[in-house]
Amino acid sequence: MKLTVDQDVCCGAGQCVLLAPEVFDQREQDGIVVLLDETPADALHEVVREAAAVCPAGAISVEEGR
Amino acid sequence: MTIAQETLPAYPMRKAPGCPFDPPPELGELQRQGPIAKVRLWDGSTPWLVTGFAEQRTLLRDARLSSDVTRPGFPTIVPVLPTAAGQGLSFIRMDDPDHARLRRMVTANFAIKRVEAMRPAVQRIVDELIDGLLAGPRPVDLVEAFALPVPSRVICDLLGVPYADHGFFQDNSKVLIRRSVTAEERAAARTRLFDYLDGLIEEKTKRPADDLLSELAARVTAGELTRAEAAQMGVLMLVAGHETTANMIALGTFALLEYPGELARLRGDETDPDLVASAVNELLRYLNITHTGRVRQVLADIEIAGEVLRAGDGVILANDIGNRDPAAFPDPDRLDLGREARNHVAFGFGVHQCLGQPLARLELQVVYGTLYRRIPDLRLAVEPADVPLKHDGFVYGVYELPVTW
Numbered sequence: 001m002k003l004t005v006d007q008d009v010c011c012g013a014g015q016c017v018l019l020a021p022e023v024f025d026q027r028e029q030d031g032i033v034v035l036l037d038e039t040p041a042d043a044l045h046e047v048v049r050e051a052a053a054v055c056p057a058g059a060i061s062v063e064e065g066r
Numbered sequence: 067m068t069i070a071q072e073t074l075p076a077y078p079m080r081k082a083p084g085c086p087f088d089p090p091p092e093l094g095e096l097q098r099q100g101p102i103a104k105v106r107l108w109d110g111s112t113p114w115l116v117t118g119f120a121e122q123r124t125l126l127r128d129a130r131l132s133s134d135v136t137r138p139g140f141p142t143i144v145p146v147l148p149t150a151a152g153q154g155l156s157f158i159r160m161d162d163p164d165h166a167r168l169r170r171m172v173t174a175n176f177a178i179k180r181v182e183a184m185r186p187a188v189q190r191i192v193d194e195l196i197d198g199l200l201a202g203p204r205p206v207d208l209v210e211a212f213a214l215p216v217p218s219r220v221i222c223d224l225l226g227v228p229y230a231d232h233g234f235f236q237d238n239s240k241v242l243i244r245r246s247v248t249a250e251e252r253a254a255a256r257t258r259l260f261d262y263l264d265g266l267i268e269e270k271t272k273r274p275a276d277d278l279l280s281e282l283a284a285r286v287t288a289g290e291l292t293r294a295e296a297a298q299m300g301v302l303m304l305v306a307g308h309e310t311t312a313n314m315i316a317l318g319t320f321a322l323l324e325y326p327g328e329l330a331r332l333r334g335d336e337t338d339p340d341l342v343a344s345a346v347n348e349l350l351r352y353l354n355i356t357h358t359g360r361v362r363q364v365l366a367d368i369e370i371a372g373e374v375l376r377a378g379d380g381v382i383l384a385n386d387i388g389n390r391d392p393a394a395f396p397d398p399d400r401l402d403l404g405r406e407a408r409n410h411v412a413f414g415f416g417v418h419q420c421l422g423q424p425l426a427r428l429e430l431q432v433v434y435g436t437l438y439r440r441i442p443d444l445r446l447a448v449e450p451a452d453v454p455l456k457h458d459g460f461v462y463g464v465y466e467l468p469v470t471w
Contacts, residue, residue, distance in 0.1 A: 011166070011417040012173035014424055021178075031173030054409050056419035058127045 001045050002063040005035045010059040016051040023048055024060075033059060074112055077105035077382065078143060078245075078358045086455050087321050087353060088399065093117060093387040101371045105382070113141045113380030114373070115359070119391035119411065121371055122383045126416035131362040131381060133418055135159045140363045141380030143460070145249045153260050154294045156302040158418055168295060169421060171285060172303070175224065175278050181424040184220070188432045191219050196440050205447030205470040212437075213316035213467070214308065217429055221307030224425075225300065226277025227266060235259065239305045245358070246458040256301070263300035267293060278303070303422070311426050313355045313456070313463030315433050320453060320467055321353060321401065322438065323446055328403050333438050342435040345403040346427055349434070351410035352401050354386035357462040360414055385411040443471045 003023070012031035016024035023044060025034040040048050052060040079090035096103045101118025116122050125131055134140065135155065149155055157168035174180065195212050202211065214236060222229040241247055241255035263279075270283035282296040322329040332345060359382040368375040375381060389410050390398040413420035420426070438444060446453070447468040454465040 009417075011169065011419065012177065013413075013419045013421075014176070014178040017178040018424075026177040026179070027174070029174060030170045031175075031177040032170065050409075056127070056415045057417045 001040060001048065001065070003035060003038045003040065003048065004061045004063075005033045006059045006061070007032050009057045010055075011057045013056050015054045015056065016060060019051045019054070020044060020047045024051065072106075074104050074106040077107060077115060080457055081455075084451065086450075086453070087317075087324075087401075089354065089357070089384075089386040089390060093384060094390065097387050097391065102373050107141060107380075108144065109142075111139075111141055111380060113361075113382050114375055116381060116383045117387045117391070118371065119388040119394035122385065122388045122411055123415050124370065125362075125368070125381065126360065126383060126411075126414060126418075128368060128416075129162070130364060130366045130368050131416075132161050132365050133159060133165070133362060134161050137363055139378055139380070141361050141382065143358050143361065144245050147249045147253045150253065150257055150260075152294060153257070154292070154298055156298040158302065162417060165417065168291075168299065171282070171291065172278065172299060173421065175281075176421050176424055178424050181428050184224075184425070185428060185432065187223070188216075188220055188429055189436070192216055192432050192436050193440075196437060199441070205468045208319060208467040208469045209312070209316045209464065210466075213319075214312045216315060216433060217308040217311035220425070220429060221304060224278055225303060225307070226270060226275050226279040227300075227304060231262075235262065235304055236308070239309050242305060243309055243460045244458055245460060259301045259305070260297050263304065264293060264297040267296050267300065306420075307422055307425070309461055310355060311429050313461055314349065314353065314426070314430055316467045317353050317355060317463045318349045318430070318434065319437070319444075319469075320446075320450075320464055321349065322434075323444070324450060325401050328401055329438060331403050332434060333442055337435050337439070339431075339435075341403060342431050343427075344405065344407070345434055346430045347407045347410060348401065348403050348405045349430070350412040351389045351395065351405075351407040353462075354389055354412055355462045356412070356414075356460070357386045358460055359384040359386075360418075383411075385414065441471050444469055445471065 010033045014026060017026055023037045023040050025036055027034055049062055052062045075092055079092045082091050097117035101121040103115050104112050105115040106112050116125060157165045195215055199211055218232050219229055238255040238259050241251055266279055267283050270280040271287060274280040279300055285291040286293055286296050362381045364375045364377050364379045366377050392398050413423045447470040456463045456465060
């Protein structure tokens with residue numbers, strides 16, 4: 001799995017940080033998403049998919065099978 | 067107006083008598099017929115009403131839907147007056163890039179970790195207010211004595227608004243969120259709140275403190291923000307920061323008292339943070355205190371669910387019935403505090419999704435995790451049918467909740 005985030009689209013709702021704090025964080029100055037791990041371990045794949053699904057802005061893209 | 071328009075269902079609809087926690091039955095009927103329908107508003111306009119959960123999420127993420135209320139033909143749930151000169155609008159009424167520019171100035175204050183760090187302070191406020199309840203007279207109105215003070219004190223501390231002014235801002239907020247007042251009354255309340263926040267920003271410019279309004283005042287001085295934009299953001303955060311959460315506390319307590327089996331789960335031997343967290347999401351999903359939908363206008367044609375939404379059409383996304391969509395939530399009309407309901411649309415969806423949701427969740431977790439454990443025999447002091455309901459609010463809830471123990 002390969003992750004990308006779009007910081008221009010992100011609205012800082014923090015849903016991803018709530019679900020997967022190992023993978024996502026928020027910038028100190030404006031709360032916009034920071035990707036901590038673009039190839040998360042298998043055990044995190046399900047919660048990362050959910051984070052992409054619940055991201056209100058659609059700022060998280062998941063490329064499977066990488 | 068054509069005859070066809072006259073036969074369209076009028077929106078918003080009213081909840082059924084004896085069903086204070088359920089969306090109006092007509093909404094469920096529309097949802098069963100399909101995810102999108104046409105309805106009729108007070109002015110005869112006929113926007114789309116989206117009732118399907120999946121369709122709501124798809125559309126709310128679509129940049130072809132505008133939130134800019136200044137656009138000609140933008141639908142309104144009630145009559146409104148043009149915004150007073152010099153006041154401008156808050157960013158929830160704007161589209162990107164203006165919306166993003168302003169929202170990003172305050173997003174960090176509501177980031178997950180920043181809000182989580184407020185948990186001890188919120189717990190202290192909740193505990194002090196429960197101490198006050200236990201030492202005070204019974205029965206008591208839980209709204210005045212607890213549900214309103216909790217979020218009001220929290221948002222005052224965060225913004226730097228003197229809590230001593232709570233009577234003023236609570237009274238004006240109540241006018242703002244009431245559908246049954248006149249457009250003139252609502253505009254006057256908005257102006258009073260705007261002037262109040264404008265004065266506070268001026269004060270913070272001269273004597274900055276460690277609070278959010280002082281941060282906004284510094285941005286005004288630095289030329290990043292106009293005074294009016296700062297004051298509008300202050301109004302938005304102050305009103306949204308207390309009224310919504312207060313209603314979730316009081317209505318949530320009413321619902322739990324009516325579902326004692328669910329309430330017992332929260333009162334278990336030990337506090338289970340996971341259950342409390344899921345209870346908050348489930349009560350948000352179930353109760354939908356924002357019950358007149360999200361209002362948008364189509365910028366360019368959108369095809370969805372076999373319909374074409376044309377540029378200029380109004381669209382209302384009814385989160386209350388969306389959160390009861392059986393395709394998304396099995397047995398949707400059952401309150402189940404253990405349900406995995408975190409994908410609900412009670413906070414909306416898309417780039418306008420509630421900015422303060424981490425703070426709202428924190429406050430509700432502390433309240434639901436504390437109140438019923440500290441007052442285990444809390445109960446209504448009136449018949450359930452006699453609890454006055456905010457049918458006429460943009461924000462639903464109870465006007466009073468007389469309780470005893």
